[in-house]
Amino acid sequence: MPPTVTLTVTRYRPEQESEPTFQTYEVPFRKDWVVLDALNYIKDKLDGSLSFRWSCRMGVCGSCGMMVDDTPKLTCAAFLSDHLPGPIRVEPLQYFPVIRDLVVDITDFMRKLKTVKPWIIREHEKSLAEGEYLQTPSQLEAYKQFSMCINCLLCYAACPIYGLEPSFIGPAAIALAQRYNLDSRDQAKRERHQIVSAHGGIWECTFVGECTKVCPKNVDPAGAIQQYKLTAAGHWFKALLLPWRTR
């Protein structure tokens, strides 16, 4: 086991430089350390000016996503020992504008997420007195996988389509739209369909499949998009063959 490991970290200080540079840091190597531990060591002991986002340290909050050796990863789950001998390259999530060092601006995603209406919509809300909306285990199973998304945006950083076509709604937002479409309590499939099958929606996706590979929660956004495509194609055929049946 090496006593230390080198991290090559992106620095971008907009008040000093016009484009990012790399800075190397030597940190102690520990078997139980993840990249986030190393970044915190740098912040605490070597260079307090390094900026990065993190919160929970256990793969729940989704805020510590970065490019580790060119792959989008949650740094709280990327063990140093898996990236030996180093130097380990740590960069901000690609395809997002960089604000400072390893911090990216995710406004674009937040705006897109809102457009797909990721919440339960009812045609008629039940009154409280009528009780809750019940669901069987198999109804829960239908959407549960897509509900595990933590909005860490690793899937966006893995998606070349998002990089090339900024209007693409993107993997996580579509997976979350599908999460509500498949929910037995929801009644807004048609509403979401208009948004998700429009320009920038599911048809932008060419099924590269990288989003699913990098997802730390096994959400399978690529699957969600392809399943949505099948449903949308079904709708289209139905409207073509039975025009009087569609509203």
Next chain:
Amino acid sequence: MSATPHYTPYHPKWYRRRVSVWWWLQKGSSACFVLRELTSVGVAFFAVVCLWQVRALAEGPEAYARFLVWLRTPLFLALHAVAFLFVLFHAVTWFNLAPRALVVRLQGRRLPDGIIAGANYAAWLVLSGVVAWILMRG
């Protein structure tokens, strides 16, 4: 500090990196994906040859004989070999991805990926067998 924070809609000093034209060469999986997309050229080639064959048939026996001579030239044999490899790669990657898109639930449980892909391969074999039988019969 004001009670309602003011957010600006843009950041004047963002750094945006342009996506390189060669992005697909930076990773093996991306190159594989682009190769899969390119295999559609092989599919298009077979479709064009098929249309050409129909046209030759319509033009009469002499035109069809000329078409068959064309098909036997080394250039066409080579093109067919390459297009066949493309189409094979296309079919295999397509069938392997099918379980991602096709969710079949039986008694509330999702059918395993292997069964969905297996059913696709089986349908492929059966159809190929039927086509081979029709061709061999003549």
